[in-house]
Amino acid sequence: MSILSLRLPDSLHQEIKSLAKNEGISINQFISSAVAEKMSALLTEKYLLQRAKQGNQKSFFEAMSKVPDVEPDDMDKL
Numbered sequence: 059m060s061i062l063s064l065r066l067p068d069s070l071h072q073e074i075k076s077l078a079k080n081e082g083i084s085i086n087q088f089i090s091s092a093v094a095e096k097m098s099a100l101l102t103e104k105y106l107l108q109r110a111k112q113g114n115q116k117s118f119f120e121a122m123s124k125v126p127d128v129e130p131d132d133m134d135k136l
Contacts, residue, residue, distance in 0.1 A: 064089075074088055074089065
């Protein structure tokens with residue numbers, strides 16, 4: 059486990075303190091969770107961009123041509 063010194067504006071600190079209390083967790087747990095969520099979002103975006111580079115339009119259209127051309131079920135219509 060690492061120790062990190064972090065400077066926050068007082069208003070942000072107070073809001074985090076309040077939110078953590080409402081969640082029944084410590085400020086450290088709240089911030090760790092928030093950082094993990096942000097990392098997950100960024101790493102997912104990076105992964106999807108890498109995967110997108112591997113794709114190609116021809117393969118996409120070949121796969122889509124195998125999907126039957128039928129009307130959607132009533133519950134799926136917009």
